[in-house]
Amino acid sequence: MANNDTRDIELEPTKQTWDKDIETRGEDSCRSKIVTVEVDSLMPSKGARVPHVDTDLEAGKQAMTEEAEMARRRRWSRSVLISKVRDQVRAGDVNSYTPHSVSIGPYHASCSSPRIEKEKLCCVGFFQSLSEDQIKGGLTGLAEKLEPLARACYPDGVGHMTPEELSTMLLRDGCFLLACMVDYQRGNNADKKLAHSSTGKDGDPAQTVGGDVQDGGSFSGGDNNTVVRDTVFLVENQIPFFVLQKIHERVTGDTTSSALESIADYVQEVLQVQLYISKHRRPAPALTPPTPHLLHLLHFYLQPTSPPPAMEENAARPRTGRWRRATEYCKYGNVRFKRQVFQDNEKWTFLDVRLQGGTLWVPRLRVDGMTWTVLRNLMALEEQISRRPVTAYCLFMSQVAGTVEDVKLLVHSGIVEHFLASDEQVAQGFADLCKGVVMDVDNIDRNYLMPMWHEMQERCENRVHRFMGWFCQFKNIVIIIVLLVALIIIACQVTQTFYAVSSSRGGQPPKH
Structure with a gap:
């Protein structure tokens, strides 16, 4: 039968050595303590406490042991912390x-x-x-x-x-x-x-x-x-x-x-x-x-599989702002939203968002009755740690998909697959997702999507991309108008030909 040791789990490799050092230092300090006792020439009164060096040394040693135990517990609490949500x-x-x-x-x-x-x-x-x-x-x-x-x-x-x-x-x-x-x-x-x-x-x-x-x-x-x-x-x-x-x-x-x-x-x-x-x-x-x-x-297990692209230090670079709506990125930046489809042997997470040229590839997000709970609790957990990829993703989605029009676009592109009653409920869920959440969006160690925000912002400020986005937004309307004009012209030509033929027949002399 294997030995069943009930010792504490070693949260950190130096835990036991650390405790031992504290106790040793405590004992050494107690041994070297100089205690000065002033003895009155008179006999102590009845019930008075008589100072005793050995007693004080034992009390000091006990105090050091208790302090070491409290320090050990505080060190554990910093590593293993289960706090309430703000x-x-x-x-x-x-x-x-x-x-x-x-x-x-x-x-x-x-x-x-x-x-x-x-x-x-x-x-x-x-x-x-x-x-x-x-x-x-x-x-x-x-x-x-x-x-x-x-x-x-x-x-x-x-x-x-x-x-x-x-x-x-x-x-x-x-x-x-x-x-x-x-x-x-x-x-x-x-x-x-x-x-x-x-x-x-x-x-x-x-x-x-x-x-x-x-x-x-x-x-x-x-x-x-x-x-x-x-x-x-x-x-x-x-x-x-x-x-x-x-x-x-x-x-x-x-x-x-x-x-x-x-x-x-x-x-x-x-x-x-x-x-x-x-x-x-x-x-x-x-x-x-x-x-x-x-x-x-x-x-x-939910960390992005690809590290964020490196950004050059640029003092003139503007601060990271809020994301635009999905429809605005399409209109002003000529950005196409597409669902990222992975191979069977590929390793990925739903946080693997990437911008390639003018196409934003986003993995599918299934939205059901549990989705908001999962994302909110992960964001609450990330307030206790340095890296916050889930929070960065939620800020992105809450601002990109915060209206019904944007949700319809993402549903049509296959990025959002929801099982709620309506697109309105999905949009409201995204809009409320990050209430009370605070994060330094200019810190790339916390916000892994920061480089992508700046790249998409530059596209929206580029005149060529703005024109192409405007044209793509209205190209369907233009095609319909051109088609209607063509049909009208064809109809006019047919009518004109018909009347021309009829007139030519009516002008001929009657046959005898």
């Missing part, structure tokens, strides 16, 4: 950040349905039985050891939860997520169909976690689309990934085994179904530092 961003659409039925983590604990909570308990029982086969006690005591580090990952409101409450929540949510995404009965990732059901007869939750598991062995309760939405895409509905990893180690009995490989396959399948990435399998990211939570893993 109020200005949340005001755009509160529903996009709130789980519908599955609560993960402490921020939305009251949103979880009773059926889901029952399924979480089933998952805990299932994983406890598996882990007991690997180590005595199974999962007992694991969550309590992870609780202090996990608490440091939630800066916005876990003070009301006791250590026992937070530990219980971590264990239940962690087991539920692993049961949804990893098939421990077959040793591989969850079923690729993403269409499982854990409801048995009469609509009750099927007790299949520890028994027969249908459709590949994964476990997900209720409507699967809702489960995926709540567990993967919501930035506030997360737990640290190291919790999943430590549960996985207990269940498999192997401290070298990584849960990330199987979960990464699951996340890629989710993105492929939504047409966000190609069906080109990508490797899982490295565990050092580990992926903070599932939405970070999803964001890892």
Whole structure:
């Protein structure tokens, strides 16, 4: 049986050395501390505290140890941070950040349905039985050891939860997520169909976690689309990934085994179904530092495949402004919007927008009831990191496709494929997408589309392109007018010929 070590996951390679150095410095400083004690000639009064060098040294050592532990937790919180969305961003659409039925983590604990909570308990029982086969006690005591580090990952409101409450929540949510995404009965990732059901007869939750598991062995309760939405895409509905990893180690009995490989396959399948990435399998990211939570893993797979073109330093270059409407780019810049079609073996994401000559190639974006939720939560996540490609893309689409006329153009070109009731709803969704979002659009490290904005702006300011765009906009009308004039001329010629023939016949002398 493999050794089941319950040590903390090493978020950074120098973590243990760093802690050791702090403790050593603390001990050295305590040893070298000079304590001066003034002793009164009189005897101390009853109940007075008598200073003692050894006691002060021990107290100082304890204080240094506590400070080192707090510093370690603060360092973890900087690497693994699960924050609430800013109020200005949340005001755009509160529903996009709130789980519908599955609560993960402490921020939305009251949103979880009773059926889901029952399924979480089933998952805990299932994983406890598996882990007991690997180590005595199974999962007992694991969550309590992870609780202090996990608490440091939630800066916005876990003070009301006791250590026992937070530990219980971590264990239940962690087991539920692993049961949804990893098939421990077959040793591989969850079923690729993403269409499982854990409801048995009469609509009750099927007790299949520890028994027969249908459709590949994964476990997900209720409507699967809702489960995926709540567990993967919501930035506030997360737990640290190291919790999943430590549960996985207990269940498999192997401290070298990584849960990330199987979960990464699951996340890629989710993105492929939504047409966000190609069906080109990508490797899982490295565990050092580990992926903070599932939405970070999803964001890892959504990076543009091609780096932005380099821009020369030009002090006279104007600042980056807002995007024009799609119809304006066609009219004033002679820009043609076309859907980017990729080969089967090509690696791509929906962020791979490129301008080639006068053609703007944009991958297809499928707009449905989940699209705004996915994009909003990814933008909220990017406020915590330096690179913001999803935010740059959303700013682009919200301004290019913010009216019904523009949406019709993009739908006609195949760039937007929507399943909403009308083009008006799509246009309104794009227009409201970036409410409250703030980004430095002149920073190319954040805005990968900045070079393309300047290139398209130059086209719109070029007289030749403006004329060609105007001509292309009205060429259909010109053709119709020319055709009507030609028909009128032909009709006049036919009429004139008819009357000429009739007149010539009428002028002839009658035959005898």
